[in-house]
Amino acid sequence: MNFFSFEFLGAFISFFVVYWLFQKQVKIQNILLITVSYGFLFYADYRPAIVLLSYTLCIYLITNILTRYTSAKVIYWLLGILVAIYFTLFKYYSFFQESLTQVFQQWGLSVELPLIELLAPLGLSFYIFHSVSYVVSVCKKEIPKAPFLDVVLYLCFFPSIVAGPINRAKEFLPQIQAPTRKIIDYKGALMLIVLAIMKLFWLSGWFSTNYVDPVFNAPDLAQSGQVLTAIYAYAWHIYFNFSGYTNLVTGIALLLGFVVPRNFNAPYLAINLADFWRRWHISLSTFIRDYVYIPLGGNRKGAIRQNFNAFAAMVISGLWHGAAMTFIIWGAIHGVGVVLLNIKHRLFPARKNATPNFLSSLNMLLSWIITFHFVCFAWIFFRSQTVSDAIVLIQQLFSAGAWASLQAQGLTLTMFWGLFLLYPCFVTLREVIIRLERRIPWYVYPIPLALILTVIFMLSPDGVPGFIYASF
Structure with missing residues (x-):
């Protein structure tokens, strides 16, 4: 069920009314959230819900039962095996099957691994990372073991199961277990939802329809200027799409009485790659830092080991996004960039x-x-x-006649450069608007929201936008 469908809107309004009828009965609210979250999964296909439930049972068994009888080290091994099994079966098997078959053929071996077609469960990557946070936090005694239904809700919470953000157990479980619950900043929540609609329907959709899809879907036919325009456009398309989705689920969570972590902080203001990853997909980058980079040794074992750990963390980040060489190379490119940045800082340290x-x-x-x-x-x-x-796209970018093609796209490229250079102003303007909207009386508030939505839908391309990160 798409968050922007009429089915979801009607279902959410009905659920919202029933949910807050039990404001003083948090356990009933939690049961309602579990029911709706699994219903959200069942709506498309029952199998993802079964996979999630089986995984939840395994996590509960490992954390709440086996921790009584064994050490944290054994628990970590069991968790690692479980994560590897689910990721391999449901996300990476076809990738490994094709890659290994090609390797065997190059070695002259006629070995064919069986082809198993399994549905990639919705939200798999996100609830697995949630489970890692829960198990590690329990083993480190950062939080107590949670009751079964609390674990179920933590892993299936529908606003963030599709594409995050990644909720840390020590921050989210206390909200599930709070004695009372209330709507948090309803005006801010509604503004975030309107902002999400603007980003997803208008901005993201416009960049995708007009510039990104025509080039990336037919790279052989694109000229240099079109390629450069498409690259710039995709940078904004993915930003507006993903940050818009995050705004949407943050607003929904606030209306349900939950706070989810901030996922973006003006990423295209970054002055280096480390700064970029402190601003882009923050919940993922901090998760990779805490559960991959630091356990590998971080920066505690010398420069060479630090750079290896940083590169490995970025490659793993790429692999997390999808079972394809394109994502691995994307992660490796960022890994090389981070390593070069570390070397630069070591050779030319900043003056204090x-x-x-x-x-x-x-x-x-x-x-x-x-x-x-x-x-x-x-x-x-x-x-x-x-x-x-x-x-092919990179070759087209530097092909013969590139200068003439760039000149032909001059007006569009100037627009993109203007957008980039004015980006700091837009960030500042957004903060000003947020401060101003808090002064609007609640009884007047629907009027500007309705006007903004009307303008957005008039300017937006046809169709309902998809969420890029929902496929990860």
């Missing part, structure tokens, strides 16, 4: 308490522009359907 001057400001500006274009280059592989398509 340095007084800002013209040269430092110019350096900041160049760093901002270079970082954005590095990220855009990596997006080529992220969006391309195959590595071959990505290579």
